[in-house]
Amino acid sequence: MRALKRCFIAIDIPAENSLPQLLKLLRKEFNASQINWVQPEKIHLTLAFLGEISDGQIDLTIKVLNEICLKFEPFNCNLKGFGSFGTKEKPTVLWIGVYVSRALYELKLKFDKGLEITGFNYDGKIFKPHLTLGRIKKFANHAEYLQLTGKYKDFSFLNFEVRSVILYESILSSSGPDYKPIKVFPLEG
Numbered sequence: 001m002r003a004l005k006r007c008f009i010a011i012d013i014p015a016e017n018s019l020p021q022l023l024k025l026l027r028k029e030f031n032a033s034q035i036n037w038v039q040p041e042k043i044h045l046t047l048a049f050l051g052e053i054s055d056g057q058i059d060l061t062i063k064v065l066n067e068i069c070l071k072f073e074p075f076n077c078n079l080k081g082f083g084s085f086g087t088k089e090k091p092t093v094l095w096i097g098v099y100v101s102r103a104l105y106e107l108k109l110k111f112d113k114g115l116e117i118t119g120f121n122y123d124g125k126i127f128k129p130h131l132t133l134g135r136i137k138k139f140a141n142h143a144e145y146l147q148l149t150g151k152y153k154d155f156s157f158l159n160f161e162v163r164s165v166i167l168y169e170s171i172l173s174s175s176g177p178d179y180k181p182i183k184v185f186p187l188e189g
Contacts, residue, residue: 004052006170007182009065009111010044011077013131014160019043019096022157023133026094029148032140035094042179043131045077045098047108047165048115057120061167062183064114069185072110074163075103079131082152084145091136091145096157098129107165163187 013019020040027037050061081097098104108127139145167182 004054005058005182006052006172007050007058007061008046008168008170009048009050009061010046010166010168011162012164012166013043013045013079013158015041017158017160019131019158022096026133026148029144030139030141033145034137034140035134036137036176037134038132039176042177043133044166044168044179045129045131047127048111049125050120058167058182060118060120061115064118064120065111065165065167065183065185068107068110068114069165069187069189071189072107072187073103073189074161074187075101075107076159077101077104077162078159079157081154082157083149084136086136088146089142091139093135094133095130096133098131100127100129104129104162 023037023040027035050057053061078099078101079096080099082095083097084091084094086092105127108129164187165185167185169180169182171178171180
């Protein structure tokens with residue numbers, strides 16, 4: 001019997017973006033803090049975390065995504081705002097926000113409904129679109145953190161066209177997760 005695969009559905013961020021420079025700036029600002037930074041090429045927008053699923057569930061997911069993406073048009077995505085999960089006193093994750101356009105909302109809704117109708121049971125948490133930049137172990141200077149989140153809370157980092165969605169397998173290792181594309185679904189509507 002084949003092992004289950006840890007999977008998620010995501011939108012890739014174009015390679016030609018300003019995120020590497022932003023991460024470099026943030027690393028400098030939070031130099032004394034203990035933060036596990038995400039490598040720029042691994043930053044993505046998760047639409048649905050599917051968890052550990054079988055090959056049969058992967059095939060079912062591919063069918064649902066194919067049907068939806070064939071009818072869905074490319075759309076613009078705006079990366080805007082900077083913040084964290086957790087509390088102001090004890091943040092746990094640094095992120096860049098994603099403006100929830102009508103198109104992004106409808107795409108997410110179609111995926112959720114399509115997977116639900118097929119009886120697929122996945123982690124259908126409330127959608128809070130964001131790009132994870134780093135996981136915080138400890139802040140050295142909490143005042144700096146508050147200043148930076150205030151400075152960038154409404155900043156627009158990047159606007160790009162979403163032309164495809166990707167089903168990924170997440171392979172965990174001691175050096176962090178590696179993301180292997182299972183299938184790319186162009187938006188062709």
